[in-house]
Amino acid sequence: MIVLGLTGSIGMGKSTTAKMFTEAGVPVHDSDETVHRLYAGNAVPLVEAAFPGTTVSGSVDRTELAGRVLGDVAALKKLEAIVHPLVRADADAFLAKNRTAGAPLVVLDIPLLFETGGRGRVDKVVVVTAPKEIQRARVLARPGMSEEKLASILAKQVPDAEKRKRADFVIDTGQGVDAARAAVKAIVSELVGG
Known part of the structure; x- marks a missing residue:
């Protein structure tokens, strides 16, 4: 199974491109979606313990939490120490499930792939x-x-x-949706045929 890491700076079209991989039949693990799910589940008691008053009705209040951590390097590191291992465990479960299912290719959508040392997790x-x-x-x-x-x-x-220099593939989403979709199909074809 080939693990393809999908990344890009803010506003570059990563989420839209991830959907295109899904449309092409490739299983995608979305880190942002996982955080949203965790903020309504497993992360709630941990975040509340670290940042009292940031949860409401069993969910993390993202606005309240952002107010506590943005601009505070120590608080942000504390939050990342809670969230990153949970996201990683979720991604590992996704990989194991797809490996068992015989998927030839999967995508890990990792917003800060290079910044967090995630290059070693993907092919x-x-x-x-x-x-x-x-x-x-x-x-x-x-x-x-x-x-x-x-x-x-x-x-x-x-x-x-x-x-872009570190990438194996680059998709320019500024060229429009059709060009991006064609680039996704070309990548899938190159990696797994078809």
Whole structure:
């Protein structure tokens, strides 16, 4: 089974590209979706113990939690120490299930693949990219986003040019949905045929 890591900087179209792999019949493990699920399940008591008052009705209040950890390096590290192992365990279970099922190819959608040392967990890496102006427009269209937040997020991410250099495959989502879908199909075909 080939494990393909999918990554890209904020606003580059990673989530849309992940859906294209799913449409192409490739099982995808989505780290962001896993965190959402954990914030309504296994992570709740751990987050509440570490950050009292950040959960409501059995779920993590993401806005309250963000207010506690953003801009606080120690708090963010404390949160990552809770969440990252849970996401990793979920991904490991996903890999085991698909290996048993005989899947020839799976995708691990890992937003910070290079930043968190995730390269060793995958066989190949696909990076999604887009021109800076498209990225900026996509991100600033998100609720609650500002130029300052975007600058802060980008400062913590490996630069797009460096990600592209380290990638086995690059998909430019700035070329439109049809071009991205064709690139996904070409990658799947190259890795597993068909």
